[in-house]
Amino acid sequence: MRVEAEEGKQQAPDVAPRWPRRPSSVLAGSREGLAAVSAALTGAVGSALAIARWPTGPLRAGAPADVLAAAKAALGGDGIPEEGMGSEAALARLGRVLVEHGLHLSHAHAVAHLQPPPLAVAVAADALASASNASLDTYDSGPSAIAVERWLIAGLIELAGLGSSADGVLTPGGSLSNLMGLLLARDAAALRRGIDARKEGVSALPGPVVFCSELAHFSVHRACAALGLGEGAVRPVPTDSRRRMSPDALAAMLRELGPEHTPLAIIATAGTTDFGSVDPLPQIAAIAAEHGVWLHVDAAYGFGTLFSERLAPRLAGIELADSITLDLHKLGWQPAAASVLLVSDAKAFTALERQVAYLNPEDDSEAGYDGLLGRSLQTTRRPDAVKVAATLLAHGRRGLGDMVDTCHDLARHAEARIKAEPELELVAPAELTTVVFRYRTGEDPAREDEINGQLRRRLMETGVALIGRTAVRLDGPGSPERVCLKFTLLNPTTTPEELDALVNAVLAAGRACSPRYQKGAA
């Protein structure tokens, strides 16, 4: 409707505008602003280097509550301040908080999670991307960002060995890539049952079922809950002694599925979080094809092995997937997030397509003014592809492959060292870049569990090391889960000597937590 006479108060300006003049350098994207970002960062880094008290280990020593309270205090008072302190002071404060109370992932003894120290080139490129504030949803929200993402997706499709119909999109993380892959699988399966899930929802879909190994990432369960299927839809498939999904068990479960069920997807894992184990992709793909079920490969961790000539064969069969999750903020050394969902057929994205009057009207689309809105659950979407493209151009496939190989070799080194230590028990060998082990005291297993947990917390609380932990059924299926420790080796500048020192620190912490040694000392 046209604008009508409305309350005068609404139409008249409340206050006469003052039109303050602001320097254009306040904005990041202008010529002056880009220079200002560069200068501001240099200043903030200078402060961080000069003023901040860097921890000697990978994190600040102290109990978590104390560290968090100190970080909060360093931010200043509660609440949003009424008046600003200026950019320089604010950046110095934030830089100091991050340095003094944060993690130092580039420290050789930060080996807890699939959270790599990011490459300098990636971080610098990401700052350029932030300054542009381009978005991927429409042509007129960022043409260059669209070109960079399409370039990257094409390169990753080639690396994965997918065919010419393949497509892909960047997402905010592996959990959301898995969610999206499952959403596409869900809607495709519904459509084969004559249900338009996008319009009608899933209530008419008979007994939806998702298969994954019992070691699949918990984000699969979370995605099922979010997508309205419920975690009850997940059917965990047993694994073999090398922690890979059993194709025979999967085939039997599919055969036994009655018509009251709808198999939506098989989710194979290429690189389990704890063990790096890779499900047997060719066999699983054959089963998926036989039953006409969508195959999603969660290669969040493992995909980066494709950069390495030595390790790439472990992912053979990934090219048979209908969709793939990959995280270059894991084996790819990107700051989070740089996650990608690849699909073997671009038509899979139909479930996500939308025509929106203010974004992609038909006549604009026909004239080529189109973006990537129809490949995502997001509208505004940060150009994460820029940092990845910079990294691939800077280091090349070979450079990244060498880093993958180094981290794998570090894991093998840790594995050998652990095997040689009587107090340590190797629980899982180094498939990719993790190694899982347990500190043994000879006490009853529950007590050993406690000590393993304490040992790890002690390393954190003293600021000496940051190692991972997990739970493993040490005595096979059905046996109780036991607390184990884990190294996740993602720092390609770490030396074997530094790794030996880490094992020594673990041993020292174990002894400090173990009554046996304390008695001996007393």
Place this chain on the structure above:
Amino acid sequence: MRVEAEEGKQQAPDVAPRWPRRPSSVLAGSREGLAAVSAALTGAVGSALAIARWPTGPLRAGAPADVLAAAKAALGGDGIPEEGMGSEAALARLGRVLVEHGLHLSHAHAVAHLQPPPLAVAVAADALASASNASLDTYDSGPSAIAVERWLIAGLIELAGLGSSADGVLTPGGSLSNLMGLLLARDAAALRRGIDARKEGVSALPGPVVFCSELAHFSVHRACAALGLGEGAVRPVPTDSRRRMSPDALAAMLRELGPEHTPLAIIATAGTTDFGSVDPLPQIAAIAAEHGVWLHVDAAYGFGTLFSERLAPRLAGIELADSITLDLHKLGWQPAAASVLLVSDAKAFTALERQVAYLNPEDDSEAGYDGLLGRSLQTTRRPDAVKVAATLLAHGRRGLGDMVDTCHDLARHAEARIKAEPELELVAPAELTTVVFRYRTGEDPAREDEINGQLRRRLMETGVALIGRTAVRLDGPGSPERVCLKFTLLNPTTTPEELDALVNAVLAAGRACSPRYQKGAA
């Protein structure tokens, strides 16, 4: 199970490690690395300033296909290169692609979308956050990042006027904040019906229904599709002449809902994308309370008005919401993404909580080693709070409020100018920082639609200006949607004179597309 004797090939190293020595400056987070990021960015910015051909307007002139092809060519050959070119060359290349073929949001004539030119301080802080690569999911993935996010959430809760039970979390964007708000509402409503949606899914939930105004953002529909409810669950509520949800219509629709339906949520919009209109929150909240239905306020666009003393009263009633979406990458001048979901009661997050052996085992949680995993659908989560915190400290509430006021005043200025131009028809007044209008030629409406679309594309193709468009039912409910044009004014450094020049450019482009003027010239 314990490690068994396996194939010897698996256990023996494939290749003797070479242990290459890499400089620690290759990684962003170390002392040397932080300095390297700063130097690399300075170099890349220097290249962008010295080498790149900056467009004179807000984007490169040319047809979209040509611009995208040029950007792709500037990236170099297809595929991931085998050998790297080094960081300096890669950053110079990416910087050039972004500058030459991207948008320049700091240009006064970039007014298409809710995509602000980001503040320099935010971009610099974001680079520090990227270098840290902290993650929010667990204490040991980023203690300082957790402290910063909790500080920010507390400040935003206070700004929104929520009570002491409130909580919140950052998300990758407004569409996902809306999805999460709706997920929490869905699972809470199911629970009241005795259904554990997380385990069982939504198939047993009788006729789920979501109410929102007919002008609500399309991400509400998308979220319903993703959550397994189907877009059919959305019941659009009519709007009044000022494009606000009609509380009477909403109340009537709720009253008429039979027991075969489950009302999941009312979604009120505080700042519609095109018009900036704010639904009557106090009345809607009263209706929601009466019927016991979850109230989600989508304040993705409008929340930033709370920084302004002048405009904050427009959001009165937002403190009555059960959940709120807000995007500080809109009225907040952050690079994407800086979206937040606030909830009035922290217990709402129960639907998202998970206990994961490798992330938050019980004994660690008891010892205080807890993170924010249970508030998100993500696992790894980028510390977007760092840039927002730096901005709030640098500019204060007043600094941001002044920027909001300036953009509002710019919109009022544009509104007045449009009203004064006979060739332009004001379609919607400046409620917040947008103004919607139509170029009139006096021809039949369909032809005018075409010309409005062409006009906008012409401005983009000549690189002169980047304005928005949308579709509006000009003659009230049920009338056909007509193509309209839109200014989204988010650049607080723009002057009224620059805005006048933009209107002149629109008029010139309109005449160039209009047969009437072309005939006149012939």
